[in-house]
Amino acid sequence: VVLTFLRRATEEEQQAQSKKALKKQQKEAEKAAKKAEKQAKLVSMFWVCCLTSGAPFQLVLYRALVKVEDLTLEKVDQLLWVRARVHTSRAKGKQCFLVLRQQQFNVQALVAVGDRASKQMVKFAANITKESIVDVEAVVRRVEQKIESCSQQDIELHIERIFVISQAEPRLPLQLDDAVRPDGEGEEEGRATVNQDTRLDNRVIDLRTTTSQAIFRLQSGVCQLFRDTLTKKGFVEIQTPKIISAASEGGANVFTVSYFKTSAYLAQSPQLYKQMCICADFDKVFCVGPVFRAEDSNTHRHLTEFVGLDIEMAFNYHYHEVIDSITDTMVQIFKGLRDNFQTEIQTVNKQFPSEPFKFLEPTLRLEFQEAVAMLREAGVEMGDEEDLSTPNEKLLGRLVKEKYDTDFYVLDKYPLAVRPFYTMPDPNNPKYSNSYDMFMRGEEILSGAQRVHDAELLTERALHHQIDLEKIKAYIDSFRYGAPPHGGGGIGLERVCMLYLGLHNVRQTSMFPRDPKRLTP
């Protein structure tokens, strides 16, 4: 009897339970139906496209995308498509504000609940992770007050449709806003700035900042101007081998690679091959290529691999023709940067303020003796034939800047004792040589000279420097069959950009820098 009673109780309970459950189920079903209805209306407004799975786009394939740079007052009230990155997104009640960024330009965008956008869409937009790439269909609207924080200050986008093309992971290794903040400002306001190692480890994201974009566009401009100026002067571009059999400059700072059964070296400079081209009657040559120096110095201006822009030319009567040619090329580069890259220079200056670069045309040329006199006048003690140390070079740069107001000058007639063996001695004064250095902002960027083009004299100079003749036999042989008098020099692209912009570390101007401690990315 007890058992049946119990069974009946549970049955009743079950019945009661099932009634509640039924009601609950019904309610949920209604809700779901409503939701499904709404969803069905708005499902086409936003979704995440998964391109990695290979699923084809379901939308129209050809669509004109407008660049953020071109979003100006001219386009007000137009409906257009933009592809950009989400720089920031924040929701405020029924609205979501996004900043969309494309290289150096950014624009404010707005998703507001209305007949074109639903609440889910606003929420969706607010949750898009930073740095994701989105396609946006929007109307361009004028704004009352200028948006100071964006590059496109007069307009904003009112979004009607938004699609995520490529989603970024939510945790970024560094924040772009921090990466662009000037160091001083960071300390003052207690906000974060990003230190160099973090930037270099996550170079892909660091390169997206406006400053990095500006720096590397300017660097591309330098290379372009270099090529254009020299081609106009009648130079021929050559490519020289980088795997060579003998060290070109000196034995110590060279990388060795295994070469089948023997070993070979990575070229420290294209010196030998430039000169061979001159002996092969190319008259004026230049080459742009990597240079490998195995110097174990961790300074602000040394890299183990950098891009070398090298010039070599035969001259008619005096090696000053070479100096004039090189300085004119540099002045044309500076003029080109001054006239065409002001936007980039200003962008870099926002984060790294510096004095604008000044130069004279024609370039100022001082002699080594004058420099020694100027340094002695300033209180430095040095010998007549002593090479300039780095602090002395910087001091000399400041003295020249004060007297002549130029950041770029040439120092001519270095003492013979401090130059390599292939430098031509000065015919009028055996203590000095026909060699020169060029300085930007007090730091050396080019070391050049007239080369010895006579095999006998070259052998004599090499013996004087106690160099093994066997190792440079091929080099000396190239001058045996008629070599014109020639000279030249080479600059480092990264160093020139760094000094032109007034930056303090060459790693900022090298995309993926190499130094004794860094081999990747």
Add this chain to the structure above:
Amino acid sequence: MPMYQVKPVCGGHIEVDLPTCMYKLPNIHAQDGNGSVSDHALQNGEVDPAVKALEARQDEIMRKLYELKAAVEGLAKTVTTPDADLDLTVSSSLCSQSPTNTAFQSPADLESLLGKDLGALRDIVINANPAEPPLTLFVLHGLLCQRYRVLSSVHVHSSIPRVPSQLLSCLGPRHADSYARQLFQLGFTLIWKNVPKLQMKFSIQNMCSIEGEANVARFLFKLLSVYPSDPALATLVDSWVDTAFFQLAEGGPKERATVLRALNSALGRTPWVAGSDFSLADIACFCCMQKCISASSAPANVQRWLKSCENLGHFSPAKLFQ
């Protein structure tokens, strides 16, 4: 009574000119075509060497005559132009000269004036605005080049996009030895720059920069010649220099007219502006007048003085910019 009377066929009494020469033959010595040479040709067509010599002597005499004429014209100019000697050894004042002033033109001058030689080119750097070319400095540069071995160079600073070509060649052609800077005693570097006021820099350690064309002109003039050692005269020179730069060059038309009147009366008394010797005051007044006043509108004494200045030949660099 005559039987028949015939009317005369020809009327009147006609004078008949009877020739003295029966036949005329052409001159066998004459040559066809050459009018003047025909007189000198011999029978076989060659010119007589004696005649040639005569011709040569005639040409020589004509040439000498022309030279003489030019020399006399030059002399006439110098006679009408008052004496203008900038030599250090010839000092205008009647006061006793200090021993250092009798030093001759030698590099030692520069040591005493500019400081110890440190083995490098003494480079004077002048920053000027191309909108206002400093004419006095061009004139002084010309005088300096006559006195010392000067390495001149012209540069354009990056603050100025372009400069007219005459401003690039204002210091004359490039010196043949300009590849070796240490062969020169003095450097004169002119930089066209966007500066509000003309500026000169020489020794960074010991001197601040000198501003204003008048002051730089005074500095450069002292490398050439002393100011008169009589203080009153020296002050007069200085005052004329200031008048020239502030009132002639920068003043309104009324101020200029006043200065011209003062100049006229001063030049009525003395051959040069500040007395009987050529001085910086003359250079300053001449150059400042070039920009604003035309020679024909100046009073008589001033015109005479302007002519004398031009006759000196120092002012040709300034004339280029008129």
